[in-house]
Amino acid sequence: MSSMKDSVADAQSAGNTLLEIGALLMSSGASTHRTRVTMKRIAQSLGYGIELLITQRALMLTIIEKDQQYFFSRMKRISPLHPNFKMVSGISHLSWNVKEQNWGVEQIKDELQRLKSLPKYPRWLLLVMVGAAGAGFCNLFGGDALNMGVSFIATVAGLFVRQEAARKNFNPYLCVFFAALVASFLAGLSEHFEIGADPEKAVATSVLFLVPGIPLINSVTDMIDGNIQNGVVRAINGLMIAFAIAFGLFTSRMILNF
Amino acid sequence: MIVLEILTKAFWSGIAAVGFAILFNVPKRTLFPIGAMGAIGGFIKFGSMFLGIGIVLASFIGASLIGIISIQMAHMKKSPPLIFSIPGVIPMVPGAFAYRMMLGFIALIDLEDKDVYIQTLIDTVNNGAKMIFILISLAIGVSIPMLISRKETIKKLKETTN
Numbered sequence: 073m074s075s076m077k078d079s080v081a082d083a084q085s086a087g088n089t090l091l092e093i094g095a096l097l098m099s100s101g102a103s104t105h106r107t108r109v110t111m112k113r114i115a116q117s118l119g120y121g122i123e124l125l126i127t128q129r130a131l132m133l134t135i136i137e138k139d140q141q142y143f144f145s146r147m148k149r150i151s152p153l154h155p156n157f158k159m160v161s162g163i164s165h166l167s168w169n170v171k172e173q174n175w176g177v178e179q180i181k182d183e184l185q186r187l188k189s190l191p192k193y194p195r196w197l198l199l200v201m202v203g204a205a206g207a208g209f210c211n212l213f214g215g216d217a218l219n220m221g222v223s224f225i226a227t228v229a230g231l232f233v234r235q236e237a238a239r240k241n242f243n244p245y246l247c248v249f250f251a252a253l254v255a256s257f258l259a260g261l262s263e264h265f266e267i268g269a270d271p272e273k274a275v276a277t278s279v280l281f282l283v284p285g286i287p288l289i290n291s292v293t294d295m296i297d298g299n300i301q302n303g304v305v306r307a308i309n310g311l312m313i314a315f316a317i318a319f320g321l322f323t324s325r326m327i328l329n330f
Numbered sequence: 331m332i333v334l335e336i337l338t339k340a341f342w343s344g345i346a347a348v349g350f351a352i353l354f355n356v357p358k359r360t361l362f363p364i365g366a367m368g369a370i371g372g373f374i375k376f377g378s379m380f381l382g383i384g385i386v387l388a389s390f391i392g393a394s395l396i397g398i399i400s401i402q403m404a405h406m407k408k409s410p411p412l413i414f415s416i417p418g419v420i421p422m423v424p425g426a427f428a429y430r431m432m433l434g435f436i437a438l439i440d441l442e443d444k445d446v447y448i449q450t451l452i453d454t455v456n457n458g459a460k461m462i463f464i465l466i467s468l469a470i471g472v473s474i475p476m477l478i479s480r481k482e483t484i485k486k487l488k489e490t491t492n
Contacts, residue, residue, distance in 0.1 A: 101354065106410070155354040161409040193352050205349025208342035212372070213426050276429040283428070285350065285420045292469030296477070318432040325436065 079137055083144045085177050086118050087135040091148040092184065093163055094124075094131045099151045100159040101286045104299040110167045114180070117171040128305040152244060153309075155286055162187040195235075202281050203228040209277040218268030222259055226278035230255030234282070245316040252279045252320025260328045279321060284313040336376045343372025343421035351417040360413055363403045367418040371396045375422055385424075386463045393419050393471025401475045415472040422468055427461040430454075 090111050097107045104126050115122040115135065125132035129152075134145040166183050169175050175183075206227030207220040215223065234251035242250070259278035263271040287310035295303035347368025351361055375392035379385060400414035407414075434454030441447045470477075 101412075101416075102410075103412070106412070157351075157354045157356040157360075157409075157413045159355075161357050161360075161413055164410045165408070192355055198352055201349040201352045203349075205346040205353075208344075208346035208349070208421065209425060211342040212339055212346070212421065276426055279429075280423070280425040281349070281353070283420075283423050283425055285423060286354070286416060288423075288465055289416055289419070289469045289472070292466055293473055296470070296473060314428065314432075318436070321429075321432060322436050 080142050083135055083137045087144045089177055089180055091133050095148050095150045099154055100156040102160050103290050103293045104302045105297040113167045114170050158190050199228050202231050209280045213273050215273035216269045219274040222262040222274040223277045226255040226259040227281050229258055248282050248313055248316040249320045252317040253323050255279050256321045257324040260324050279317050282317050284310040339376045340369045340373035344369030346421040347417045350420045356413055360407050360409055364417050367396050367399050368421050386467055389422050389464045390467035390471045393468045394474045397472040397474050419468045424461045424464040427457045431457040
């Protein structure tokens with residue numbers, strides 16, 4: 073009797089850990105295919121069979137124990153996309169360690185804890201580098217040095233606003249709207265005061281840091297892999313972010329043309 | 331002169347790639363390769379455009395190259411390829427076309443003159459079509475190595491080639 077309890081408890085513990093790994097992967101920016109392959113790899117190495125349903129915001133897992141006597145099913149909510157490639161990379165390592173060095177569930181849990189506590193880049197570095205990316209975009213589109221400077225400042229201000237809005241728990245699309253509004257308004261002022269050769273370029277590039285690169289690229293990747301549903305969901309999410317950017321631009325245009 | 335201009339654009343592509351890499355919180359050891367890949371992708375894209383290749387095909391060529399290098403980098407730096415390929419292709423994202431398309435749609439709201447309306451509509455649809463096709467070519471370009479090799483993980487890719 074106790075051995076049955078043990079195997080059930082083991083399967084439950086493994087199932088919960090697998091769900092956590094899958095949810096972390098999806099919310100960190102991995103594609104559906106990668107999430108499925110990684111979870112299968114870990115489950116097989118632990119000696120379980122699994123069946124999976126992966127959607128954008130929820131995971132469903134059935135884990136079947138070795139001799140097919142016990143199984144365990146559970147659903148888990150996935151938090152919204154919050155890109156974190158350190159997590160994707162760390163979980164990829166973890167899955168190979170489970171396979172090649174026979175890690176157990178306890179070791180996996182410890183490693184997940186460690187990955188979650190990894191430091192992020194300092195905020196000033198993030199602001200400066202994303203600002204530099206904005207200036208870089210401006211150069212790519214043919215802006216001169218002054219336009220690039222305007223784009224840098226507008227991008228930094230926009231990203232700062234987005235971070236603060238996210239901290240105050242605004243709706244994510246609204247955060248993008250605020251950021252686009254502030255960035256394009258600041259860049260639009262340079263149009264007003266005629267700073268640089270082509271101020272329109274600075275306005276166009278000041279909002280590019282908001283472009284939903286991960287949802288759009290993962291959307292096409294998912295569709296190629298046959299995960300059409302997730303691909304469509306990601307595409308619509310990307311479109312909604314694009315509309316939020318457009319709405320921010322529209323509002324700042326209205327204010328500046330007033 | 332034109333070479334210098336392409337090199338400058340390549341440099342700023344690299345900077346843009348690193349900026350997005352930091353935004354996506356990549357592991358520190360991958361930052362330099364991502365910057366280099368962004369620069370190489372930008373160089374190939376603007377170089378092919380200078381040779382007269384259209385922007386869609388040029389983006390596709392650049393993205394495919396980034397996809398191929400990202401597999402190699404994944405082995406060297408022990409990280410999944412998407413960590414290199416997604417920030418690497420972001421400088422090629424058709425932001426300017428998206429911007430012009432949005433402005434076009436905004437302008438369409440209260441245009442009244444028929445000829446101006448039609449011209450704006452043509453430009454808007456043209457910009458939108460370019461944007462969508464560039465996006466698709468970027469995404470297919472970076473997944474080309476995995477599509478051709480038909481392997482589930484890049485580890486198997488290495489085992490078979492060794």
